[in-house]
Amino acid sequence: MKSLKAQLHGLADPEAELEILSERHPGGEANNFRTHLERIGLYPLRPTSLEVFQINLGKMCNQVCKHCHVDAGPDRKEIMDRKTMHLCLEVIRSLDSINCVDLTGGAPEMNPDFRWFVEEVRAIRPELKIIVRCNLTIILANPRFNDLPEFFKKNRVEVVSSLPYFTAMKTDSQRGDGVFDKSIQALRLLNQVGYGRADSGLVLNLVYNPSGAFLPGPQSELEAEFKKKLWERFGVEFNALFTITNIPISRFLEYLIRSDNYENYMEKLLTSFNPAAAAGVMCRNTISIGWDGYLYDCDFNQMLDLKVASADSTHLSDWNAKALADRSVVINNHCFGCTAGAGSSCGGATA
């Protein structure tokens, strides 16, 4: 067996990552994610009702963050086309159980059809929640993005944005030089049109993820601290802070291996396994759509190229709601990232 660092050569290569996650798991075969689910009667992991339709509009991004699980960046060419977007719209129209359309990337706004698509989704049902995972700096990256806050407002889009910390040093070390200052400018622009302001109905949520190989602290305490510091120092307001655990895949897995933190981090996730968080993992009510229309249980499985386990329905073009409802979720040891401590999902702590 090759050393962990030798295996790094293949990253971000889903096969190499899965080999590391399966074979180098500190708990070994007898204590892997599957056995943890078996012990609490949750294996096979079955979906509940499909509520969240999460769509990756492409891997292109104006940033290259250290812990990006998408391995996104300016040189990525994968972009969802209109044909695939039409297939998404058909599914959203056909399923009343879907109450949230969650747009991710890369920077989803860089998709040339982003605005057209948001308007089409909004036209389907007025009460449908539309979320955009906005990295903030995109608003200032080019004059053609400067009016995004008004566009979001017009289409009642909820904005969810990563902000690793309320200081420039910690934020820039994770997301790149100058990102903090630009993020604050963008947050002010969002506040100016009403986002994050009490009673405006325009939701602006922030996401915190740890800067290293440790789990996030309690969500409510961090939220209170972020609110106080961002208001006092910058006059910035937001609605809620979601804390998420870094999932050991892609650039974060590479970081863990390079810094000799892989075993310790996995051990930490394993010993913090929380059955309540396992019952609430987001893959149970979510389908994640790849930029090319393939279907996944979640965004993380998408990056590991683990398609849904449903022979009859693996792509939007052969969408079969019944077959998908009958599937089991594909799991591996990266899933310990969703079940550690208070749990972790795209919407923050789960337990």
Ligand code: SF4
């Ligand atoms: S902004 Fe988001 S998608 Fe872009 S590189 Fe950073 S983490 Fe990845």
Ligand code: SF4
């Ligand atoms: S990584 Fe994905 S499949 Fe695994 S528990 Fe988390 S959401 Fe579910």
